[in-house]
Amino acid sequence: MGGDGGTISSNRTYLRGAGKAEHTADHPSNALKRSKLDDAERARLVMTTCSVSGTVLDLTPAKVNGTVGTVSGVDLVVCPYGKLYKREKVLEALLQRSQGGGGDDDAVEALGLHVRGMKDLHPVRFYVTTSTSSGATNVNKKQYVAACPITGSELGSGNIPCFVIVRSKKGKKVKSADDDEVARNPNVLSERAIKEMGIEGLQAEYGPFEEKDMIRLAPPKTGGVFEEIKKRWEDKMDEERLAKLQKKKDQKRKRTEDKPKKDSAGKDTQQLAKSTNIKHNNGSDKKTKKSAAEEARSSVQSAVAQNSVLSDLFGGGKKSQTEKEKRDALFTRNC
Known part of the structure; x- marks a missing residue:
């Protein structure tokens, strides 16, 4: 008996092994416990702070209905790795990175290379409710925490697995009142709610989306x-x-x-072929015209040769006159 908590000699087994390796911080079992605690703390930070600036996320709902409401998706976005960001801080970090550094380099490094632009980020709309924690300094000031809209479980601690529904962008968008209402509904659900509702039930409620596109927040x-x-x-x-x-x-x-393709001399082959065709056609026309003219000329010569009158008129077939014929012709004209 003594200062060991009332342990008696027959129960000294409770104290055996004190100071051995399994009771030290370096033991694998203790390292696993420590890693789980680190994951829990990291998940809590991811769910409550901006991963770029480190500032606390504002979960004040745009519209409050009693003690619950929905945070607008304009201010909060999520990356494929399940980290939450303030949209304004992400835009500043992307601008600094595009300008080649400067400004807050830590914010650019915290953003990560997996975020190429705003197209890799998706809006987050939390369903929030008032917190009942006793740690609030001002009881008159409401403190909102993220919760699942189906099960009502608080998600701010990061202990409950939750997912962001990312709607499909395929197909032509047709704006309607239903689409506007879906765009305002909370899109963060707990894993339990997803299993209870089923993918088909969620698609009927939240519009078309694929299960593989859902993003888990604060994955361990x-x-x-x-x-x-x-x-x-x-x-x-x-x-x-x-x-x-x-x-x-x-x-x-x-x-x-x-x-258009070009030959070895750099000339356009299509234009060259076109000009070749034109020249070929012009040559054919000339040959056709020449053969027709020759045929007409031979016909005229044949007619002149067969007719003596035409032969006298056209000198084509006229024979040379002798001296006697010339005198006779001259005598005939004088008479």
């Missing part, structure tokens, strides 16, 4: 969850990069096929 690094999400996003970026390169190649090949 233990268990390979974060690594799997990271690998899936990197594979997607590689596919988009290859598709973009293939599209450029196809466009270049199409321009090459449509462009």
Whole structure:
């Protein structure tokens, strides 16, 4: 008995091993516990602070109905890795990165290279409710926390897995009252609510989306969850990069096929072929005209040769006169 909490000699087994490796911080079991605590703390920070600026996220709802409301998706966005950002801070970091540094370099580094632009970010609309925690300094001031709109479970601690529904952008958008209402509804649900509702039920409520496009908020690094999400996003970026390169190649090949070809002398082969055809046609026309003229000339000569009158008129077939014929002709004209 004594200062050991009332342990008696027969129960000294409770104190055996004190100071051994399994009771030290370096033991694997304690390291696992510490990593779980680190994940829990990291998840809480991700769910409550901006990952770029480190400032606390404002979860004050745009419209309040009693003690609940919805945070507008204009101010909060999420990246594929499940980190939350203030839209304004992300825009500032992207602008600084495009200008080659300057300003807050820590914010640019915190943004990460996985965020290429605003197209990689998606709006987040939390369903919030008033907090009942006793740690509030002012009881008259309401403190809002994120919650699941279906189960009502608080999501701000990061202990409950939750996902952001990302609507599909495929197809032609048709604006309607239903689309506007869906765009205002909260799009962060707990894993339990997703299992209870089912994907088809959620699609009827939130519009078309694919299950693989849902983003998990604050994924834990233990268990390979974060690594799997990271690998899936990197594979997607590689596919988009290859598709973009293939599209450029196809466009270049199409321009090459449509462009007029040139021979070794640099002349346009299509224009050369066109001019060759024109010359060939002109030569054929000339040959046709020449053959027709020769045929007409031979016909006239044949007619003149057969008719003596025409022969006298046209000197083509006229024979040379002798001296006697010339005198006789002159005598005849004088008489």
